[in-house]
Amino acid sequence: MGLRTIQSQKLHDAVVITLKEFYLKKRNADEVIINPGDDTKAAIKGLYPDVISQTGDLLTVLEVETDETVTEQEALEWKTFNDIIGQFYLVVPEQAEAEAKALIKQNGLTHCKICTYKLVEKRLVFNNLP
Numbered sequence: 001m002g003l004r005t006i007q008s009q010k011l012h013d014a015v016v017i018t019l020k021e022f023y024l025k026k027r028n029a030d031e032v033i034i035n036p037g038d039d040t041k042a043a044i045k046g047l048y049p050d051v052i053s054q055t056g057d058l059l060t061v062l063e064v065e066t067d068e069t070v071t072e073q074e075a076l077e078w079k080t081f082n083d084i085i086g087q088f089y090l091v092v093p094e095q096a097e098a099e100a101k102a103l104i105k106q107n108g109l110t111h112c113k114i115c116t117y118k119l120v121e122k123r124l125v126f127n128n129l130p
Helices: 006-025 072-084 094-106
Strands: 031-034 051-055 058-064 088-093 112-120 123-127
Touching: 006 031, 006 051, 006 058, 006 123, 058 072, 072 088, 072 094, 072 112, 088 094, 094 112
Parallel strands: 058 088, 088 112
Antiparallel strands: 031 051, 051 058, 112 123
């Protein structure tokens, strides 16, 4: 996990919690486990993504980033997810989408899909969530 300002960490955690609610309510997930902040409650194959949602046999893994953490350093963590977990979703701020796509391509992350979020009138709006 990259370094974030306090405000950015609060946004990150709000995104993680909102995703949990979304998958439970809108996707009827059987279970959603989250790892906000430095929490390590939910592991998959020894890794700790931010959100793990399970609906029947379908497992959805999401890693949330903020403007500060769409970086080459974080891309190394994404590569680990890509190589060990396989399919996962990278959730980034809408304005960081181009940079995230460049890092994904640069690092050969073939199992990574991008979803975006933005704040609209103090509400989180997501695009391309599975």
